[in-house]
Amino acid sequence: SYDLTQPPSVSVSPGQTATVTCSGDGLGDKYTCWYQQKPGQSPVLVIYQDYKRPSGIPERFSGSISGNTATLTISGTQAIDEADYYCQAWDSSTAVVFGGGTKVTVL
Amino acid sequence: EVQLVESGGGLVQPGGSLRLSCAASGFPFSAYGMTWVRQAPGKGLQWVSSTGGSGGGTYYAASVMGRFTISRDNLKNTLYLEMNSLRAEDTAIYYCAKDVRRSTGYYQPRSGFDIWGQGTMVAVSS
Numbered sequence: 001s002y003d004l005t006q007p008p009s010v011s012v013s014p015g016q017t018a019t020v021t022c023s024g025d026g027l028g029d030k031y032t033c034w035y036q037q038k039p040g041q042s043p044v045l046v047i048y049q050d051y052k053r054p055s056g057i058p059e060r061f062s063g064s065i066s067g068n069t070a071t072l073t074i075s076g077t078q079a080i081d082e083a084d085y086y087c088q089a090w091d092s093s094t095a096v097v098f099g100g101g102t103k104v105t106v107l
Numbered sequence: 108e109v110q111l112v113e114s115g116g117g118l119v120q121p122g123g124s125l126r127l128s129c130a131a132s133g134f135p136f137s138a139y140g141m142t143w144v145r146q147a148p149g150k151g152l153q154w155v156s157s158t159g160g161s162g163g164g165t166y167y168a169a170s171v172m173g174r175f176t177i178s179r180d181n182l183k184n185t186l187y188l189e190m191n192s193l194r195a196e197d198t199a200i201y202y203c204a205k206d207v208r209r210s211t212g213y214y215q216p217r218s219g220f221d222i223w224g225q226g227t228m229v230a231v232s233s
Contacts, residue, residue, distance in 0.1 A: 030217070031217050031218055037152075042202060043204075045207065049218055096157060096166070
């Protein structure tokens, strides 16, 4: 099976930059997307195809890929960005795979 | 407005069956692949199944293969998930989601899901 690994938690001060990583074998050859989920709400797509932002997603959210690691960057983090973030990719053997999720805390 | 509304969840005994529905509106339903994702209480997102628009391509997670069946009625703009032989570990909120890109040819859910429903709760317990 194919696995995506995320850190369980990331802490950031308001106005600073938060980075969330997602690692998986050969991830650079696949598309990675990112979801934000706040308590009691449905997930929201914030990045797709590695770096593209859906309409309505603030520019402070960006995505990148380097080797086997994808990164979600939140620049100028705000209190409203506190949430769980999940990466997701497609693998031909396992189909759709989600990472375990990262709780971003804005201190 | 693009919208997905799930229904059909509830409490069912182990070994029982349930059919979930997801009513879509605001976009050309048949042109998009659709997916079911679940989330057990306090846990992360888990992919369940995906199906293409009209060009084929259906996929299942190993944990539900042979027990769950995904289908769609493009005339009714509705996605379904037939769940049989339910187990306690199937207890979760079930979300339907729309692919971010139009499905062309044989479907592979490579790009992500941009619209999600509010979810419907399935509880499997005696």
